[in-house]
Amino acid sequence: MFDRLKSQPEDPILAMMEAFRADPRTDKIDLGIGIYRDAAGTTPVMHAVKTAERQLVESQTTKSYTALSGDPAFIKAMAGLVLGDRDMSRIAGAATVGGTGAIRQGLDLVRLARPDARVHIPDPSWPNHRAIIQAVGLTCVTYRYFDAETGGVDIDGMIADLSAVRSGDVVLLHGCCHNPTGADPNAADWHRIIATLAETGATVLVDLAYLGFGDGLDADAEATRQMIDTLPEVIIGVSCSKNFGLYRDRAGVVLVSAADADQARVVQGNLTTLNRLAYSFPADHGARTVEMILNDSALRADWSQQLSEMRGRINALRQALATALRDRTGSDRYAFLGSQKGMFSRLPASPDEIRILREEHGIYLIGDGRMNIAGLSQEDIPRLAQAIATVCA
Ligand SMILES: Cc1ncc(COP(=O)(O)O)c(C=O)c1O
Known part of the structure; x- marks a missing residue:
């Protein structure tokens, strides 16, 4: 049996991360893995999470199974966080294993409905x-998105490609804080994107992995709400994972907005079945912690405040790096770092330059030049x- 398996490519x-760990240099800088670090270089457990977890341990009387689609109060709280006070009658939802699980279940839903979708x-x-x-057996195609010259969105190229999407296809959009470039559409761009999609008849899949890391919780959800x-x-x-700092607890949700309440019911049944097939019941601890935070006004305010401090720190690091690069290069070539959103930006560097940064300077970024700005410390910036x-040329 197993002699038929092919080796899987190594995750870059x-x-x-392995190479970084093995590097003995004490001034090495890790810009690779996508985690937030505070000024002390740690990825903290957020205060509200600690408090909610303590309350949970004290108050929980059973660890018996929840529903197949997860804790309904968690799904409702997350739907409220993302969609605001919209009518939820045509929304279906299921708790998933992190954001990856949400993308997986969403794509499996597409496969059940339209195995030929691109x-x-x-x-x-x-x-x-x-x-x-x-992996789910669908066809993947790309549309133009990033303009490497400006560090922004190639909006005309994007609109041209999206106009050609067929009805019944799926268009995946990063709702905010695009990974790996940090380049997000502005309000006018979103308007054009949504108007174009409305004409195509495509179904949209929004990936919201960094809600609250760009301009704020409501601002980051605005395009999705539209x-x-x-x-x-x-x-x-x-x-x-990122906005609640619950990385390893694997909390996430897939929400589906269907044409009407009847369709939403059918979607709900399919999401529940997909959970059943993948893992029966989704993990509960992280989800319940999130639900407790969102449904308690003091915990929610504390969480939102700490999230806004994290966002402020990332933006300050962006500004400091853009300024330091302007001073050292005498050009505005890296000004885009200051205006992009979220944890990542892409350094316009060749594979050879990325190798030299690693070998000669102990600066680790992945091969496409993606930098995790949220992993930097202010002290690292001058170096x-x-x-x-x-x-970099
Ligand atoms: C764009 C994007 N989507 C989804 C995820 C999934 O996050 P997780 O499964 O850790 O919740 C990530 C995590 O890095 C991401 O960058």
Whole structure:
């Protein structure tokens, strides 16, 4: 049996983490894995999470199974967080294993409905998008997205490609804080994107892995909310890994906005079955912690405050790096770092320059130049800027 298996390619991020760990240099800088770090270099358990977990341990009387689609109070709270006070009668939802599980279940739902659907993803995108699309047996195609010259969105190219999408296809969009580029559409761009999608008859899959890391919780959900108001069918994969700092607890939700309440009921049954087939019951601890935070006004305010401090820190790091690079290069070539959103930006560097940064300067980024700005410390910035200015042409 197993002699028929082919070796899987090494995950470039995990391989880089290994190399970073093995590097004895004390001033090495890790810009690879996508986690938030505070000024002390740690990825903290958020205060509200600690408090909610304590309350949960004290108050929980059973660990018996929840529902197949997860704790309904969690799904409702997450739907409220993402969609605001919209009518929920045409929304179906299921708790999932993190945001990855939400994307997986959303794509499996598409496969059940239309096994011949093509899924259009931005170029570039989170590498796992293509991998999951292909793993569920759907066809993956790309649309133009990033303009490497400006560090922004190639909105005309994107609109041209989206106009050609067929009815019955799926268009995957990063709801905010695009990974790996940090380049997000502005309000006018979103308007054009949504109007174009409305004409195509495509179903949209929004990946919301960084809600609250861009401009704020409501601002980051705005484009998704407009899609719900305008388009008949939207799937949303939401992760609680980054904004609740619950990475390893694997909390997430897939929400589906269907054409009407009857269709939403059928979708709900399918999501429940997909959970049953994948893992029966989704994990509960992280989800329940999130639900407790969102449904308690003091915990919610504390969480939202800490999230806004995290966002402020990332934006301050962005500004500091853009300024340090302007000072060292005498140009505005890296000004895009200051205006992009979320944890990531993409350094316009060749594979050779990325190798030199790693070998000669102990600066680790993955092969496509993605940098995790949220993993930096202020102290690293002068050295990082100097190395980039020296190495990158
Ligand atoms: C764009 C994007 N989507 C989804 C995820 C999934 O996150 P998780 O499964 O850790 O919740 C990530 C995580 O890095 C991501 O970057």
